Amino acid sequence: MRHIISVILENEAGALSRVAGLFSARGFNIESLTVAATTDSTLSRMTIVSVGDDGIIEQIVKQLDKLIDVVKVVDLTATEHIERELLLAKISISSDTQADVEAKLDQFNAKIIDAAEEAYIVELAGKSQKIKDFLSAFNAEQIIEVSRTGVTGVCQKI
Amino acid sequence: MKLNGAQILVNSLKSEGVSHVFGYPGGAVLHIYDALNACEDIKHILVRHEQGATHGADGYARASGKCGVTLVTSGPGITNAVTGIATAHMDSIPMVIISGQVPSPLIGMDAFQEVDAVGITRSCVKHNFLIKDISEIAITVKKAFHIATTGRPGPVLIDIPKDITIAKMEVEEYPKTIEMRSYKSTIKASDHQIKKAVVMLANSKRPILYAGGGCIIGNASKELREFTHMTGFPITQTLMGLGAYPMTDNQSLGMLGMHGTYEANMAMHGSDCVVAIGSRFDDRITGNLEKFCPTAKFIHIDIDPSQISKNVVADIPIVGQTKQVLQALIDQMKDKKLADISNWWSQIEEWRKVDSLAYKKSPGVIKPQTVIEMLYEVTKGKAIVTSDVGQHQMWAAQYYLFDEPRQWINSGGLGTMGFGLPAAMGAKLAMPDRDVACVTGDGSIQMMLQELSTMLQYSTPVKIINLNNGYLGMVRQWQEFFYEKRYAMSYMEALPDFVKLAESYGHMGIRVEKEEDLKPALIEAFNQKERTVFLDIVTDPSENVFPMIPAGGGHSDMLLAGRDEMVSKDETDFNAV
Structure with missing residues (x-):
């Protein structure tokens, strides 16, 4: 199933490649990925669309959360959005x-x-x-x- | 007072209580070495290859529980270190690696000895940093040690360009604490989940505890022992967990998994409640997931949420530190009445009678299992044992009965040949009063031989137990079983004279070809308190590691030595490695 995952992360050089690297290293699929600064200039918001069964999406969310630069991960698909x-x-x-x-x-x-x-x-x-x-x-x-x-x-x- | 970046870095290491740094100098880190040279509190171990530096720091960390520290130069310095970093990462070992980088203005210009260290190590570290300004040094070191040693530990790399080590600034006080909004290391386990687990445990008729490396890294051995004794449950340990619970105790069923004991694997297979404690359902443990623990419910205790329900769906997940969760379980189960499990134990005793680690001796050859049994006897089971990777590693795990945590040091996750010798050196530096043995093979030992030189320089007397069968034994075993005995490139035709080799490095070498010479040689080796002794022991080249779950099999498909014929399985099973 298609999921939209919203990630708040430190606006640091290399943060994007940590996320992209995680997806390629673990064989997760990325349908689209957007990233830009938020009103707090030290944070970025990344929105990732991925496709996978519940187990895979659960792993994606947990693995993203484990990245040190990541402050918050929300699976938007699981909420009103x-x-x-x-x-x-x-x-x-x-x-x-x-x-x-x-x-x-x-x-x-x-x-x-x-x-x-x-x-x-x-x-x-x-x-x-x-x-x-x-x-x-x-x-x-x-x-x-x-x-x-x-x-x-x-x-x-x- | 103004200090340069290198001095600030070294002072930061000092503030972190670092006593040993394993490293190798080079252009990009010369300022750091200059500062290190002036620091009396930190001992630098000059290895002979940067992989040896990371494995050395790793062995030091595993033996002591402290954070290992490595210092390498840019380019080939850091690329050589990568294997050791990945090894530490797979086994969750706390380590801080400092790598020099070319001066900031040259980054990206393909400068001499330039490599994208942060990029190359990204997938095998817990986190990494590139320092961009001298003012970031102290805070970055603070963060690095905090990240490396808390939560699920792991290696953290700090890449520091040379110009930043040269720049000067007014010294500031080293930060005492650190707050990171994106990293919370303290997780308190849910009381609700613990209560649910208590109910399941109390009603289980065929429970089994399955303890992994998280019990050792999390220093939960005491709580694990108390909990196991209190419940009377059988316990099995993973390759990484050996020693968390005493293997000589009657409740211990030994190791489980691909080369685990019959009783451990059958108990997993027959259990109605498996309690995974700091273990991650690795493929070497589970075998074929479809056949794994068909009747069990799972309670999974782990500090890393991403391990839960990754391979096996947990019925009751408990995210938290093994030590604290076990203590909570002890507190809540104290006055609980538990279901009667005497029938379960009778069944386990039947499985035990199979005596799955029995092996046949043959005249004229030394069996590798005998070597480990004799090593255990001569060291009275008290030595710190490191190993390389292959058959000898499995025999060491099976026949040396580890009773204490941090006594068994091996590369379980990555399976890195060459790990054993530098790790033994690191362990000896951390625990100078302990006997340290490195169980290795003629293949593995040749991958990090150069560290024999380091071991002489820093007087780290280790006993090298080389099970020399002329083969890459584990490869040969798989070729015998699964490739119709086509021994492709697994035979080493030209081996060095290991005795002369040890002697040329200034150590003592003893060759053992007959079983009757084995014990006297081991006794002699361990009597040499001040010297590294290389025991080159000629062992049976045809011996295989049993029991074995063949690729694609489940826990009840075990094959036993001398009792089952190993047959090649369906080709499709070869997906397993």
Whole structure:
């Protein structure tokens, strides 16, 4: 099953490679990983999406917790949570397709952030499934380039 | 007063109470050596290879319970040390390794003797640091010792660039305590879980205690003994746990696992309640997990939460220090009425009668088992015994009955050949009044021979018991059983004359070829209190380690010496190593 694991860790050089190294050394799977500083500049938040059965996820959480730089680990999937991912996509347009593309952008609430004659650069935030649905709404040749941030998330409990 | 980084580092080590440093100088650590030279409180042991430094510090730590300390230079200095660091990591041994690094401005420039020490060691240390400023030295040393010695112990590396050892700053007081928000070493076991365990234990009809290295590292031997006596439960110990409970005591069933005794493995197989205490259900213990303890519930006591339910799902997990959890169990079980387990003991006595460690002597050859039995007799069971890795290691574990913790020192997790000799040297430095024996083989001993030189320089008299069968015995045994006797590259055609070799290093060498010469040679060796003696003992090259659980087997699939035919199992079982 897919799990979103949120990790608060010391904002130290090498902390990211400790986490990445742990996953490769123990054969855990990473679907996506995002990391950035928090409002406390000495801490970073890392959000990892991984797939595994309950035993594997339990091991991932425990092994992460064991890393000295890690302050806190939460399996967001086990709680009420919000997840979002950001997509930037270059979508080709022509006089024939422009209206159809714009209709689809409207339908998904995607925003045009740069418009050129042959292509739009659009942004869309949402759950991973929404991003997938959005991308599959176009023909493969319409999508010139795609850049996804991977999932980030927060626990809903205050 | 201003001091340079090297002086601050050495003063920090002094403040941590370090008495011995095992190391080897080189360009990046010359300032540190200069400062160390001026420090009278710390004795430096100049090894002959950095792997010997880490194993030496490791043996020192295992024998004394203190933190081992190693100092090596950058590049090849630290890469040579890696095997010893990984060995300590697998067995949870407290160690601080200081490695020199090229000057900060040269890092990343492919400088002479530059290697990414933090990157290379990341997966085999508990934690590591790269010092970036002279002001970080003292606090980093404080953190390193704290992390290495608390919780589940392990090696911690400090990489320090040369320019930082040269820079100067005003001296500050060495920190007395340390708080780390991301590392909490004191875990109090849940009282609720302990209460649940007490109920399960009291009602168990076929209980067994399965004690591991955590009882030794956690100094829980006293509590383990009290708890075992109080409950009257049978106890088995892992390779890493030998000596936590006296092996000569009647409640001890000996070692369990791949080469464990019949009674220990059968008791595990038949048990209704297995209590794992500081042990981690290693594959050498469990064999085939599908066949492991089919009727048991598991209580798992460990300080490291990640060990719980990793290989075997625990019914009652208890996260905490073995010492404290055992004390809590003792307190709560004192006036509990326990289920009658006399039938269980009768069954165990039946298994004992199988006498699974019996072996046949043959005329004209020395059996390796006899050597260990005689070593036990001559040392009255009191020696500290280190070992290398292979058949001799298993025989030492089976036939030397360890009664005290920290008496048996071996590389259980990583299985590092070459560990035994430098570890014996470290143990002797930690415990100068004890007899120290290194049980080894002709393969293993040649991996760290150069430390014979160090042992002369620092007068660390150790008795080397070389079981010389001309083969890499454990490899040969597997080839005999599982590869239709195709002995691929396991025979050593050209061995040195070990007696002359020992003599050339300034030690004493004795070759033993006949059984009647064995005991006098051992007595002579241990009478030489001030000298290292190399006993080169020619043993039966065809002898195998029994009992044995073949790869893919469970505890009830044991094969016994002279009674069972070893048959190659299904090819798919070869996944086991």
